[in-house]
Amino acid sequence: xxVKVEGGSDIANESYTKICQDTFRDAGLRSNIDxxxxxxxxxxLVFIIAAKIGRVSRPVTVWDxxxxxxxxxxxxxxxxxxxxxALLWDKYGEKVEQLSRLELLLKLEDTEIKELLDLVLYxxxxxxVARILYALDTIIPEGARVRSPIHSTNSVAIIAxxxxxxxxxxxxxxEIVSKYV
Amino acid sequence: xxxxxxFEGGVYKFYELKELVGDLGGFILQESVMQTExxxxxxxxxxxERKIRNKIKGLGGKFKELPLAGTEIIIVVPSLGKHHAVxxxxxxAEFLRRRGAITNMxxxxxxxxxxxxxxxxxxxxxxxxxxxxVFVFGTFEECIEEKAKICKKIxxxxxxxxxxxxxxxxxxxxxxxxxxxRMRHKNEIDILDSIASELGKALAEKRLDIEExxxxxxxxxxxxxxxxxxxPKTGEELPNVxxxxxxxxxxxxxxxxxxNEIEIGNKKLSEICEMKKSQYAGYLLKIKSEAVTGxxx
Numbered sequence: 001x002x003v004k005v006e007g008g009s010d011i012a013n014e015s016y017t018k019i020c021q022d023t024f025r026d027a028g029l030r031s032n033i034d035x036x037x038x039x040x041x042x043x044x045l046v047f048i049i050a051a052k053i054g055r056v057s058r059p060v061t062v063w064d065x066x067x068x069x070x071x072x073x074x075x076x077x078x079x080x081x082x083x084x085x086a087l088l089w090d091k092y093g094e095k096v097e098q099l100s101r102l103e104l105l106l107k108l109e110d111t112e113i114k115e116l117l118d119l120v121l122y123x124x125x126x127x128x129v130a131r132i133l134y135a136l137d138t139i140i141p142e143g144a145r146v147r148s149p150i151h152s153t154n155s156v157a158i159i160a161x162x163x164x165x166x167x168x169x170x171x172x173x174x175e176i177v178s179k180y181v
Numbered sequence: 182x183x184x185x186x187x188f189e190g191g192v193y194k195f196y197e198l199k200e201l202v203g204d205l206g207g208f209i210l211q212e213s214v215m216q217t218e219x220x221x222x223x224x225x226x227x228x229x230e231r232k233i234r235n236k237i238k239g240l241g242g243k244f245k246e247l248p249l250a251g252t253e254i255i256i257v258v259p260s261l262g263k264h265h266a267v268x269x270x271x272x273x274a275e276f277l278r279r280r281g282a283i284t285n286m287x288x289x290x291x292x293x294x295x296x297x298x299x300x301x302x303x304x305x306x307x308x309x310x311x312x313x314x315v316f317v318f319g320t321f322e323e324c325i326e327e328k329a330k331i332c333k334k335i336x337x338x339x340x341x342x343x344x345x346x347x348x349x350x351x352x353x354x355x356x357x358x359x360x361x362x363r364m365r366h367k368n369e370i371d372i373l374d375s376i377a378s379e380l381g382k383a384l385a386e387k388r389l390d391i392e393e394x395x396x397x398x399x400x401x402x403x404x405x406x407x408x409x410x411x412x413p414k415t416g417e418e419l420p421n422v423x424x425x426x427x428x429x430x431x432x433x434x435x436x437x438x439x440x441n442e443i444e445i446g447n448k449k450l451s452e453i454c455e456m457k458k459s460q461y462a463g464y465l466l467k468i469k470s471e472a473v474t475g476x477x478x
Binding site for chain 2: 008009011012015016018019022023026040042043045138141142143144145162163
């Protein structure tokens with residue numbers, strides 16, 4: 001992920017580059033974003049930030065996060081456990097029994113178990129934009145509360161200010177975003 | 182005048198040091214014993230420092246200066262949102278605590294932004310209850326200049342911490358700004374060091390004022406007298422906090438009468454202190470100057 005910050009003093013640019021890197025890393029988005037461009041105008045308190053979406057991980061299936069031991073399933077990634085249980089109980093009801101925290105007993109036919117292992121548990125594409133928006137909200141200074149999205153096909157971009165944002169500013173922001181991202 | 186220092190060492194003949202401090206007319210401000218390790222904040226008359234140092238040398242312990250001891254500081258940030266908390270405000274607060282200060286933290290209700298940044302009268306009154314304030318702002322110079330106007334309204338010593346390296350304020354330390362991680366590198370520790378020393382400079386003016394017009398009794402002495410009358414509850418942390426010219430006492434309303442009746446020398450506490458309810462926590466006791474109360478002993 002490449003980050004470019006412009007418009008502020010050297011220290012401000014350096015500081016916001018680090019903030020961008022750390023925020024996207026904390027949100028688990030570093031591998032999903034190719035480029036980040038941020039333009040700061042501290043005099044008028046206007047900020048434009050754009051993140052270009054790159055590769056997105058493939059959907060997580062039941063097979064990915066469990067180990068099958070006959071009629072038993074052992075969960076190997078605990079963070080998916082609540083989602084998995086909700087999905088299986090919703091689909092198979094009492095045929096799926098939780099033996100211990102990470103152990104499930106499947107009272108199902110072998111063919112059903114095979115189908116079950118292919119079920120999609122979580123698709124990162126589903127909430128990707130929401131997670132990117134959360135990260136952008138964390139990066140943009142809190143005082144810039146007036147926000148407006150910038151339309152783009154392969155990126156998520158926002159213009160933010162503490163004053164009302166005019167059409168002229170929005171158009172200029174669109175130009176900048178299309179040039180850099 | 183009392184000097185406050187920290188002792189760190191083992192439990193061997195530890196009680197002898199406590200007895201010596203008591204005999205010299207000093208106080209134990211904080212004490213924590215962790216298995217065989219002990220830590221104490223000691224207050225003793227300045228002229229007896231050599232005796233205390235010799236005793237500690239004999240016990241094989243360490244002695245550390247606490248330049249900010251006896252002060253209550255407030256760290257103020259534009260908001261308590263994810264943009265300003267927890268870094269760097271907690272790092273600064275922790276570092277000031279290591280230098281002996283008692284710290285509190287506050288996020289302004291409408292402190293964010295540049296044009297829209299403001300401070301309420303209640304917030305101003307709360308900040309002014311403390312000995313000094315540290316304002317922690319962001320990275321942009323223009324923004325800090327605008328926000329500094331808020332600070333000018335404050336009537337106690339204060340300093341500003343921000344991102345740009347140099348700015349023309351009386352007490353300013355740069356190189357901090359917005360942070361997403363703890364300040365643990367060598368250069369960052371150096372910056373925290375300079376924050377503590379700059380705050381010391383800001384407080385020096387207030388200390389000088391008190392020296393020129395001395396207060397009737399030391400806050401340490403009054404704290405000791407209060408705790409003899411109303412012993413702190415078990416497990417209660419810092420029930421009474423000393424400030425440069427007074428105290429913050431966390432007591433129930435029904436105990437106010439008892440406190441007012443405490444005898445300090447030939448006067449009652451109510452005669453040498455002004456008491457008012459704090460907007461933040463407990464009650465504030467401001468000790469009047471000796472010129473107003475007359476000699477107590």
